[in-house]
Amino acid sequence: MNRKAAQDSRSNSDLSQKATGLLQRVRVVLINTTHPGNIGAAARAMKVMGMHNLHLVTPKLFPHADATALASGADDILQHATVHSSLESALTGCGLVLGTSARLRSLAMPQLDARAAAQKAFAEAERHDVALLFGRERYGLTNDEMQRCHALVNIPADPGYSSLNLAQAVQILAYELHMAGLANAGYSLDALDWEPVDGNQMELFYVHLEQTLKDILFLNPAQPRKLMMRLRRLFNRARPDQNEMNILRGILTAAQAGKEASEASPDQSTGS
Ligand code: SAH
Numbered sequence: 215m216n217r218k219a220a221q222d223s224r225s226n227s228d229l230s231q232k233a234t235g236l237l238q239r240v241r242v243v244l245i246n247t248t249h250p251g252n253i254g255a256a257a258r259a260m261k262v263m264g265m266h267n268l269h270l271v272t273p274k275l276f277p278h279a280d281a282t283a284l285a286s287g288a289d290d291i292l293q294h295a296t297v298h299s300s301l302e303s304a305l306t307g308c309g310l311v312l313g314t315s316a317r318l319r320s321l322a323m324p325q326l327d328a329r330a331a332a333q334k335a336f337a338e339a340e341r342h343d344v345a346l347l348f349g350r351e352r353y354g355l356t357n358d359e360m361q362r363c364h365a366l367v368n369i370p371a372d373p374g375y376s377s378l379n380l381a382q383a384v385q386i387l388a389y390e391l392h393m394a395g396l397a398n399a400g401y402s403l404d405a406l407d408w409e410p411v412d413g414n415q416m417e418l419f420y421v422h423l424e425q426t427l428k429d430i431l432f433l434n435p436a437q438p439r440k441l442m443m444r445l446r447r448l449f450n451r452a453r454p455d456q457n458e459m460n461i462l463r464g465i466l467t468a469a470q471a472g473k474e475a476s477e478a479s480p481d482q483s484t485g486s
Pocket of ligand 1: 316
């Protein structure tokens with residue numbers, strides 16, 4: 215792939231349509247939230263990560279001006295949020311229910327960290343709707359609510375102070391889901407956007423480099439030390455593409471020719 219094609223494929227590889235669709239099958243369920251501002255902030259946290267499906271179980275105050283204010287540009291999520299009078303109703307149609315908890319509990323049920331949970335949620339969204347449950351600000355999820363979950367999810371934090379603000383916990387889960395979607399679409403910031411030359415070309419280059427360094431008396435064959443090894447490490451890190459390789463080979467050829475020319479007419483090289 216040339217550089218242009220590589221760039222095109224990278225800009226197209228934001229969330230794929232499929233990943234966007236799968237994220238819509240993951241719902242955020244906030245249970246019995248006290249502060250309406252947290253509902254608004256959670257909506258915003260979801261929207262920036264491409265999630266839109268918000269369910270509220272018996273919120274203390276909703277709709278509310280604080281929710282709208284903290285949602286900022288995500289008030290459409292609030293307008294479309296579904297308010298339920300029971301948890302059962304909020305979980306209808308969900309084949310996977312994950313309950314988030316600030317504390318790891320000694321319950322006999324699977325516990326996942328946020329990343330593993332998001333990957334599982336994303337993978338299962340191919341098959342059925344998924345719910346992520348978030349508890350009350352003051353005391354989280356009740357035991358009864360946890361028992362409706364297939365697994366508990368913890369955001370690893372400082373063991374001495376591990377309780378995040380509700381909307382911030384939503385943000386982390388939404389981010390991890392978004393990342394799971396990006397990974398699924400083959401996106402990585404780390405991806406090369408150029409095409410490095412192959413190993414054969416690198417080997418020919420190293421032969422040429424070594425010979426040139428001998429010719430210009432930089433490398434003493436009697437005492438090579440680790441020079442070639444270090445230079446290999448340097449150029450292998452750079453992973454030159456074809457254009458860059460042509461330039462490097464051109465420099466080597468010019469250096470060799472310069473050395474030959476100065477040997478052929480030593481007067482010129484001293485300027486006398
Ligand atoms: N005082 C409560 C914490 C409530 S925080 C308790 O100790 O359980 C409100 C909600 O945010 C939690 O119910 C949970 O849904 C989420 N949350 C906060 N911190 C979290 C963490 N470290 N991991 C997972 N969820 C967390």
